[in-house]
Amino acid sequence: MELQQEKKSLNKKSRTYAIKKSLLRNWQLYVFLLPALTYFFIFHYIPMYGVQIAFKDYFANLGISGSPWVGFEHFDRFFNSYYFWRLLKNTIILNAYGLLLFPLPIIFALSLNELRAGAFKKWSQTLTYAPHFISVVVVVGMLVAFLDPVTGLVNHAIRGLGFESISFLTSPDWFRHIYVWSGQWQTLGWSTIIYLAALAGVNPELHEAAKVDGATRLQRVLRINLPSIMPTIIILFILNMGNFMQIGFEKVLLMQNTLNSETSDIIQTFVYETGLLEGRYSFAAAIGLFESAINIVLLITVNQIARKVSENSLW
């Protein structure tokens, strides 16, 4: 008995000794980690600690920990305010609309994949990827120029067809369409990259076999290529859902004006306005927390569903 115990403590000793030795030998690796860990600590973990101001009345002179607790007061006020449902509705519709177009890059990728390798394929890829590199400011600037009621290209065309000009950017009815489709213009090509890579991995023997059986090109695309990239599609869909509430807020902020705010007011622009423009830090932090809570719940839910239905999930 005693011998065993001695052995154990010896083992323990030798383990701690081994760890010490390893730490000593590899101390430089920990130095390598230091800048990154410091960054994450300061700019991610301290803000997480700071989230508590959502449950407090934050006063700058009292600091985060010194400010008085108020419980769920800010949440109550937000949920009972007249704009709560409007913000929630706008946020959900805008993101759901974007998600509705999720199949477009898949279709485009399947289509690109059927092109014979050559100059045309290369050029169409290079050209359709290009808008990805244009900043949101420039994209919205282009929208402003193109959609101008008097001088804009689009309204020239509309008038040319004999209709009245439309003031697109100040209209709540048009906001969502413009937002989502201009986004699609920017990302359609770029989003095909991952699908094209997945398509390159499709087993050519499947195609040979299908050819022998007399399958047409279209049939092969739909019955072989599409199912082969399904795991990729599902993973990307989950990731998109995980970002559900927070897509493209910077663009919304640029496109927003008092005339279209009926549909363009979303939770994040509201956080920016109340928090940074009006300085109601606690209230805005509460709304932001509400939003990230929804996000996490969504991500976990979609992941669970995907795992049950298809065996493809993030974790």
Add this chain to the structure above:
Amino acid sequence: MRNFSLSDQAFERINFIFVLMITLIIIYPLIFVISASISDPHAVNTGKMWLWPVDITFDGFIRVFKNKAIWVGYRNTIVYTLIGTCIHLFILLPCAYALSRKELIAKQFFLWFVLFTMLFNGGLIPTYLVVKGLGMVNTMWAIVIPGVIGAWSILVARSFFQQTIPDQLVEASKIDGASDFYLFIKIVLPLSLPIIAVMALFHAVALWNQYFNALIYLSDEKLFPLQLILRQILIVNEVSADSAASAAGSAQSFADQVKTASLVKYAVIIVSALPLLIVYPFLQRFFVKGVLIGSVKE
């Protein structure tokens, strides 16, 4: 059998036309902006110019180049992009390398420490308070430091190191008495140029194009990056920005100002977006590679 090949031919043709249409739709706005930037603004505003330049003039570019605010913004953006990208690499690469090494004790803990920031973050306001608390508001650091690295890029670089740096190489050099610093700088980095290029490019593009951090953290116009100046010219108030551009000249009529405003508008888009659009086709394979390494599931 012939029937099938006939339908396949039709498929091929329809598919070709489909891709061609999409490509044309996507590049049309870009061609329009380029043409508009060197066309007579009157032709642009009345809809006469719709594809190729009409009554070519370089007035817009001349006005852009005379505008001091744009130059200052341009210089700021270049400085922020360069410094930000260097810091990005300096923090990212050692961390990703260390996380790729087996000898690291408590690796799971460090990985989760990084990964958790992907799942949950404090949000806009608490982050703003931290940046403000550090006294970074109205300095270059507010643009360069928040967001300097993300969990995603660490995972990507880490999986690259895991795949390309063989363990035997590390062990052999260690037996030869090389320190981790030496190993990292003399052996690992030279073997990792592709991932360094990819990471640097992605971060540089993001910095070049971002405006939001500048919007919330900067109020001193001398520090404004190009995107914030563009926002003023293109979105917020085009006429006043143009009058600033021509302030040196004689007083213009209002109509004249509006006319040139649209000219400067297109030229300024070209000036800001062109560097990326010109460089990108040559670096396309790096960008594509970056997306693909990033999509590899652990």
